[in-house]
Amino acid sequence: MGTRHADGGTKAVPTQELRAALLALNGTGVPFSIRESGTGGADLLAEWRFLEPAWGSGATRRQVERTLKVWMRLCPREREVRAMDEQWEVTRAGPPPGRTVARSHGRGPIRGIHKEWVLEKGPDGRRRKVETFSFDSRALKDPLxxxxxxxxxxxxxxHKL
Known part of the structure; x- marks a missing residue:
């Protein structure tokens, strides 16, 4: 599940200092928000919501909304943070995406890199790939x-807090 230990020479900070450092990640250019949880045995919750580009047209148009969550429980006695990953996916259909056509939910390690491109004609007349969408789960997990x-x-x- 991805257990990592701090370097041997690093002195552990108090719980409140760690909590403050994690909450301070808000507004530092990270694509997610982090807040006090208050539910499910977790102390903090990091959440990232984003829409993938829509594809198709008319009634067949689809758009996927993803929500990635990392629930964190601070365990001062062990000096460890127990982190549980959760993923939600909702696919909507229609010209303005509104009707939900599929939902999925999962727990487990969030891993993935997803990129989409389109082919465009460049200034020299040649076709080239242009990135239209990019997602890398490391942008969520690495700062935490x-x-x-x-x-x-x-x-x-x-898997469970």
């Missing part, structure tokens, strides 16, 4: 994990 490890704590991926 690095903050925890930098604070001298262990990052432990779990």
């Amino acid at each position: 994990r690095n903050t925890v490890l930098g604070a001298g704590w262990t990052w432990r991926g779990v």
Whole structure:
């Protein structure tokens, strides 16, 4: 599930200092928001919502909305953060995407890189690929994990908090 330990020479910071450091990730250019959780045994929740580009036209037009969540429980005695990953996917249909045609939900490690391109005619007349959409799960997990490890704590991926 992805357990990582801080370097041996890193002194563990107090729980409140780690909490403050994780909450301070908001507004630093990360694509997600992090807040106090208050539910499900978690202390903090990092959440990233995004829409993939729509494809198709008319009634066959589809658009996928993804929500990635990392639920974090701070365990001061063990000096570890237990992190549970959760993914939601909703596919909507129609010219203005509104009607839900599919839903999926899963727990487990969020891993993935997804990119989409279109072919365009360049200034020289040749066709070239132009990226239209990009998603990399490391943009969510790396800042969280690095903050925890930098604070001298262990990052432990779990299936259940």
